[in-house]
Amino acid sequence: MLPYGNGRSYGDSCLNDGGTLLHARSLDRFIRFDASTGLLECEAGVLFSEILDLVVPQGWFLPVTPGTKFVTVGGAIANDVHGKNHHRAGTFGRHVTELELLRSDGSRMVCSADLHPDWFAATVGGLGLTGLITRARVQLRKIAGPWMSCEVHRFEDLAGFFRLSEQSDRDYEYTVAWVDCVSKGKGLGRGLFTRANHAPAHPDARPPSPGRRPNVPLTPPFSLINPLSLRVFNTLYYHRQRKEVSRATTHYEPHFYPLDGIGSWNRIYGPHGFMQYQCVVPPREAQACTEALLDAIAASGEGSFLAVLKQFGDVRSPGLLSFPRPGTTLALDFPNRGHSTLSLLNRLDEIVAAAGGAVYPAKDARMSADSFKRYFPDWEFFSHYIDPGFSSSFWRRVTE
């Protein structure tokens, strides 16, 4: 069996072909929230969106959030997720002060940095394999209101990205960049760099109207994301801002969760869907390596709709199998065109492995067992903590 939260992992880490899934989404009750300290305790199936609805009006925010708020607390722990503030806050697991693990023999274990710390380290980032996380305590972050002050800087090449990152990571809590991965040659690695902080109270601003969100009602027979639309989109997006820098105060929703605004957006990729790929390469070779990755992508013509680049900080990840580590991370999604897409991803894997980097299991559907074992050398030690009744399609794929 395998716990299944809200199914937002891109690959097979939340699937268990031929086995049983434990639908944990129904563990959706809050247990305690102290609005003076920001300590929240809830069951593991509670969604980040539900937490935000509850705590933002009371002046608190998630300590770390991925690019969608439709993930469960249990899933966020099991994948030790990260966000645009990784250089400051590290991963989500660092803000989990305690969790309860239910094992298949019926025993329950409370784990934290002090209590069964080895089990805590195995469960954070443990891909749901150490047992069912039933509840957790999370330390939230204080905010003045739901507003963000954002700046978007245009950069012309990768060097520009690294320069902006270095300048920004000290004074800005959230940094991330979008890269035009269709552009080759001189424009290789051009893009838009976003940096933001929570804004001070902003009494005259009004939240976005909670109107109906648009929805992709059906899956088109072919992918709407193809070489032509990619080129058009990437070029237009890069030039959407004329000025080199633009500044704005925005609500946190469009800042953190742009894609959550469109229901079932994944359908635009057609019946074959898409492949996510996120890797991290160590700081020493970051620029050369990222350039090699972007080169390989531009040369392949596969192109990614959303290419996201970010500098991870050196805050240690608490999990044995946590993905984030110091360096530069690049996240991409490719329309799935079968063999050609897979062979591009294998080429990217070679570059990442040679640099001593890693690929993110939560977004993977195809890495080889050899690659996985290189990226996560602690996997064998970790495997002692796997519940004898638990397994996943991902785990069988990368270890058997």
Next chain:
Amino acid sequence: MQKVVIIGATSAIAEATARRYAARGAHLFLIARNSERLNDIAQDLRVRGAAQVGHAVLDVADLTAHARVVDDLWGQLGHVDVALIAHGTLPDQSACEASVEVALHEFTVNGTSTIALLTALAARFEPQGSGTIAVISSVAGDRGRQSNYLYGAAKAAVSTFASGLRQRLFKVGVNVLTVKPGFVDTPMTRNFKKGALWAKPDAIAKGIVRATDRGRSVVYLPWFWQPIMLIIKHVPEFVFKRIKL
């Protein structure tokens, strides 16, 4: 601040409804069989903003216990703005056919007990002269079908009883709301294959709160069950008895 009483408070629709009232800052009082689950739900509702959450244990099939629980409610709360009766089971129709005892017990849980509670609540709401008694019936009560006519008959009794009670209490300013949900994805229906007609408990809860606020009499949830049931009710019996439903 609204005072809201929910009977059958551990059911999925009831819990989703309670969350919506909690977010408004209501004072809630929950009644169900299982005190441990009541505790968990009460804790959750407090975090979600409920001004106060009380609870009491009651097995609705124990008809003699109703009076005491209803008396306690008014003793503790003084007055009640909304009472929602949400308890119920989904009987196994073939078991009801095989055993009179099972059939009558299921009828007690889904029909008689609700009628008893409506009677006891009406006696308190009538002198109060305000508020809403909401009761969850079902589209299954609109016409008996071979696949679940014991359940349907109990819900038909509830709907008919509520209709008469509504006329009686309308004069004094108390509304009786009959809620008729269609297929809802809850623990009660866990063994069913879900399709396009299935709704989530929170969608039903939203409809219940809205219908209560607006003083509606009968509400089908989601709305599309109203035209569907209109057709089903009007299929002539000589045709209806020949089809599988």
